[in-house]
Amino acid sequence: MPHWFWIAFLIIHLLSWGWFFLIRRDEKAFLESQIWVLGKENVSWVKTKALRLYKLLYSFGLLFVTIFSFILFFFL
Amino acid sequence: MKTIHPLEESESIVAVIQDHWVVMIMPFLLYLVGWLLAVTLFFLGDILALEIAFLDPIFKLLALLTVLAIHHWLFIYFFWWEMSSWIITTHRLIGFRFLPYVRHDTSFVMIQEINEIDKRKHGLIQNVFNYGTIQINLLAGHEMVLIEHVPNPSRMVNLVSALEEARQNGTSIDVEELRQRFSL
Numbered sequence: 413m414p415h416w417f418w419i420a421f422l423i424i425h426l427l428s429w430g431w432f433f434l435i436r437r438d439e440k441a442f443l444e445s446q447i448w449v450l451g452k453e454n455v456s457w458v459k460t461k462a463l464r465l466y467k468l469l470y471s472f473g474l475l476f477v478t479i480f481s482f483i484l485f486f487f488l
Numbered sequence: 489m490k491t492i493h494p495l496e497e498s499e500s501i502v503a504v505i506q507d508h509w510v511v512m513i514m515p516f517l518l519y520l521v522g523w524l525l526a527v528t529l530f531f532l533g534d535i536l537a538l539e540i541a542f543l544d545p546i547f548k549l550l551a552l553l554t555v556l557a558i559h560h561w562l563f564i565y566f567f568w569w570e571m572s573s574w575i576i577t578t579h580r581l582i583g584f585r586f587l588p589y590v591r592h593d594t595s596f597v598m599i600q601e602i603n604e605i606d607k608r609k610h611g612l613i614q615n616v617f618n619y620g621t622i623q624i625n626l627l628a629g630h631e632m633v634l635i636e637h638v639p640n641p642s643r644m645v646n647l648v649s650a651l652e653e654a655r656q657n658g659t660s661i662d663v664e665e666l667r668q669r670f671s672l
Contacts (some may be wrong), residue, residue, distance in 0.1 A: 417545040424549070428556045435560075438588045439567055446584055449594060450575065451495050457504055458584075463570045470563040477559060482551050488548075 413485055421485065425478055432474055436467070492594050495577065499642075500663045502651070503672045505574040505644055507637040508619035515565040526551045564588055574635055576644075578651060578661045583635070595631030595633075599651050603627045607641035643670055 446458040495501075533547025564587070571586040578599075583591035602624055609620035620641040624633040638644055647670050654661045666672075 413545055413548075417549065420549055422554070424553060424556065428560070430600055431560060435564065435567070435588045438573070439586075442571060442584075442586045442592055445592070445594060446571075449492060449494055449582060450501070454495065457501055457575065458571070458573075460570065461566075466563060466566045466570060469558075470566075472589060473563075474556075474558055477552075477555055481555075 413488065417484075417485075428474065429478075432471070440466075491538055492582075493598055496579065499577050499604050500578045500661075501575055501577050502663055502666055503576045503644075503670070504646065505576065505635070505638055507569060507572065508617060508639040510613065510617050510619060511637050512565065512569055515562055519558050520561045522554055522561075526554040528556075529554060574638075576647060576651070578663065579655075581648070597624060597626065597633055599648065600655055602648065605645050605648055605652075607638075607645050609641065646670065647672075 443459060447455055450457060495529045501651050523566055529547050529551040533551070534543040537544035537545065568587045571584065573584055575582040575584070581597045583593070583597075585591050585595075604623075604625040606623045606625075607620055608623065609615050609618075614620050619637055619639045622635040622644060624635070624639055625631075626633070635644075647666065650666065650669075651661065
């Protein structure tokens with residue numbers, strides 16, 4: 413693969429991870445506003461196990477795409 | 489003017505109503521289509537490289553972009569689905585709508601201000617999967633609140649009606665008994 417390809421590859425992944433952290437920040441901000449309304453004792457109604465699972469799948473999926481695409485294009 | 493305020497001491501959460509899972513079918517199907525498109529772009533690059541060499545890395549980058557875009561897109565929908573809900577308390581209905589960087593909505597309807605509550609299930613899919621729209625008409629003016637994609641809308645209507653009745657009669661609300669009665 414040419415050099416410009418690797419530069420574009422790096423930029424795309426940096427933007428992708430940047431967007432991931434922005435989403436996480438926004439999700440935390442909304443969760444805080446939900447907790448403010450419902451009270452800390454009711455946090456389990458909004459901070460659910462499913463939400464934790466989605467966040468985990470989101471980050472692992474992204475990590476998988478980053479690593480897999482690097483290996484795939486590097487050895488291509 | 490009414491403003492959203494934290495839960496009162498005498499207020500308890502009875503149920504949380506999320507959109508029906510049917511709303512996630514379309515994003516998931518489009519996610520699969522996105523993967524198919526990415527794989528096609530990947531191999532198209534190989535085929536076109538036999539004629540024009542520089543097209544190969546461009547198509548590979550497009551395939552990568554497609555995979556990343558659909559991955560982000562799917563999980564944005566998952567967050568929207570999980571974090572957007574209506575919370576029914578003994579005093580009010582609190583609605584949360586969330587779409588990252590697009591929508592941060594919090595609204596509420598006091599149970600004593602409900603004038604009329606109806607459910608609508610239109611079409612085969614809504615009736616087969618038992619979900620629909622709840623329409624709440626408020627006492628003040630001609631205000632109307634619509635709650636869409638509610639799973640088992642009859643149950644929600646009955647629950648809100650039971651809460652409304654208890655408030656009107658001034659009887660105490662046993663949250664556990666309500667949850668058992670409505671299988672929540």
